[in-house]
Amino acid sequence: MMEEIECKPPTQLIVEASINSTDHPEKNNSGEALSPSCSNILTKIHAGYFRISLSLGCQALLWKILTQPNGVSRDVLHVFSKLPSTACLLLWCLAALTHISLTLVYALRCYFQFDLVKAEFSHHIGVNYLYAPWISWLALLQSAPILLQNSSLLYMILCWTFIVPLAMLDIKIYGQWFTTEKRFLSVMANPTSLISVIGNLVAARAAAQMGWKESAVCMWSLGMVHYLVLFVTLYQRLSGQNSLPTILRPTFFLFFAAPSMGSLAWNSITGTFDTTSKMLFFFSLFLFVSL
Structure with missing residues (x-):
């Protein structure tokens, strides 16, 4: 069974292998014919492309966190306060435009x-990778300029609109690890599984900003427990970069993305950069240096 699972091609190869011949225009559910060029674009734009908007959104969120007085020392805050606000706004606009464009294309797909x-x-x-669109929306919402207050009704509605799909994906994936024989964690785990952990931690930070402490702790604990399980499983199973296809090797950096996001989420839950946040921060720093 292990050999059968490991022989599965990555998502991009599956998508490309599913391209129909351009000699016959494809039709949608309504029977409308698609041009070959449009069909090729929609076929190639898979959920993995949301990594672009995810990275931009997280950069915008990081920039906003650095410019806010979140318990850091005055000297450090004085340095980061000199960062140009226009650059932060432009970065957020670029991330939002990229994500909206990808969302529209994927909706057509x-x-x-x-x-x-x-x-x-x-x-x-x-x-x-289906976690990535919802994580990107949450990151954009949390890093948005001063347009929405964290306690406003619209902010709460948008947050829960993006958190609920993450919870549904959690039930689907984590439930299969327990109940489906062919999808046990020891067989199905791969570095991209850490995206689900990051999704839970981003959702925890969003819930903490709304004042929903219990929901935030629930999402944070769900993410960190599964991170520990995935970390141990992948640490024992992956012997090196040769055990993964080339297209998936950048996903190794998700190993330190999860604890760093966990540190930020716990900081938002407790309101202070306490020992737990520091432990996760230094652990992510160690993994970053190691990788």
Whole structure:
């Protein structure tokens, strides 16, 4: 069984292998024909492309955190306060524009190429990238300029709109690890599984900012417990970069992204950069240097 799972190609290869011949224009659910160029674009734009908006959104969130007085020393705050606010705004606008564009294209893919979306959802690697759009929305919402107050009704509605799909994906993926024989964690775990952990931690930080401490602790504990399980599983199983396809090797950096996000989330929950936050920060720093 292990050999069968490991022989599965990465998501991008599955998507490209599903491209129909351009000699026959594809049709959507309504029977409308698609041009070959449009069909090729929708076929190639899979959920993995949301890594672009995810990275930009997290950079915008980091920039905003550095410019806010979150219990840091005055000297450090004085240095970061000199960062140009215009650059922060431009970075957020770039991240928002990129994510909106990818979302619109992927929405068209869901309509015209729904079979490929189902293939992603059923694939043990592709399903993890379905977390990325919702994480990106949460990161953009938390890093937004002073337009929405954390306690406003609109902010809460948007947060829960993006958190609920993450929780549903958690039930789907984590439930399969316990109940489905062919999808046990020891067989299906891969570095992209850490995206689900990051999603829970980003959701925990968003809930903490709204004042929902219990919900924040719930999401944080869910993310960190599964991070420990995934870390031990992957640490024992992965012998090196040769054990993964080339396209998945950058996902090794998710190992330190999860504890660093956990540190930020716990800081938002407790309101102070306490020992737990420091432990996660230094652990992520160690993993960053190691990788």
